[in-house]
Amino acid sequence: MAPTRRGRATYHHGDLPAALVRATLEIIDEVGVRGFSVAEAARRTCVSPGAPYRHFADRDALLAAAALEVSRRLRAIYLETVAEVGSAQERLATVAGSFVRAAARYRGGLDILFAPGLRAAHPELQESSREFVALLLPSAFEVIAPGEGAEAAVALLDALNALARGYVAQLLEGKFGDPEEVAEDVATRATRAARVLVAGYGLPSGPADG
């Protein structure tokens, strides 16, 4: 959306923040978070090394903005993928799997989305995850044993969330082999495990009482 052609002929950029976020995602995709630097992002955007700091307080703020963009894309994927799944049970179970599949494609992106330091320091990131989870709440309510309260539904979602993230982490660190190759396999395993959780939390006197 920059008003000028690439390489930029005007003094002002047009939409530097967005361009920086794009550059950041590019870099991370190519060389990982460790290889990312604000300076490099500036370079790719044809802008001086100091310019980014007009828009982002510090390095982490830029990373957080990029992570937010990733979470937006993930939600879009989710909406497309799961909308057509019929039963609430399957809908919940499917999420875990499609999450794993997305992780394989957005490799670098997920690394920042789940970077511990970032999430702790930038609540808006957690907020976005929470909104995402909220989309699933109605399904969770359908699924839990009748008579259970809201905590049961939330507990189920937390468990599913934990499960999915754990599989994603293991996938991305290459525990099962090349992420690209094993993604589908791991996704089905994640779905399977999710199904077990969903079924378990649906039983009458299930896990509600320890």
Add this chain to the structure above:
Amino acid sequence: MAPTRRGRATYHHGDLPAALVRATLEIIDEVGVRGFSVAEAARRTCVSPGAPYRHFADRDALLAAAALEVSRRLRAIYLETVAEVGSAQERLATVAGSFVRAAARYRGGLDILFAPGLRAAHPELQESSREFVALLLPSAFEVIAPGEGAEAAVALLDALNALARGYVAQLLEGKFGDPEEVAEDVATRATRAARVLVAGYGLPSGPADG
């Protein structure tokens, strides 16, 4: 075990690698991974900034060594904690919870133990996790439905692993509040979810077929 007193009066240190790992864990505990630097570790060990590079190829190698130390401590905790649990089912379920509890105490340590980049680049870290998981394999075999093969046992352990790590991640990023405070609560929830998984994978025609 340095042959000289703290502060060091001799030219040679005695056991610089170990001292650097200790310093690294200290630093990470105080200021997090982001605040860690090889230079700082060297400073705390009263050694020149270049000295660490005699023993560790680069920054990440030192971090990986520290992470390895963390994993060793975790295993020790596990052996103490779970040895006395009677049934295989409860043993497996308990692991998840005690893992969460350990995370609250070794906060910084877990951050590096699960740092995606590190694990991907340093297979010995994954290896150590794998050994840890192997300790649980016998319990997993006891638990799975009779007639299932080894894959079922491994699949269960993978699922438990994913679940535990996911809870740990959420705990450490403060999703549930101050990690110290909510640790116990989250631990019981993790245990509960783990119990559901264990039960589910123990059912005859359970999750083995999709």
Add this chain to the structure above:
DNA sequence: CATTCAATGTATGAGCCTCTCACATCAATC
């Protein structure tokens, strides 16, 4: 149109970090 102003980008630089290389020091061996 001319002017002014706030926003945005530039230039410069201080301070820190990673990692390298030549050199100093020491322990062990022969």
Add this chain to the structure above:
DNA sequence: GATTGATGTGAGAGGCTCATACATTGAATG
């Protein structure tokens, strides 16, 4: 006691983050 290999030192190259002072510009105002 001389040699040698391992370990630590000192100096420094190059890169990065971030602050500060300055330049440029589009938009609002008269």
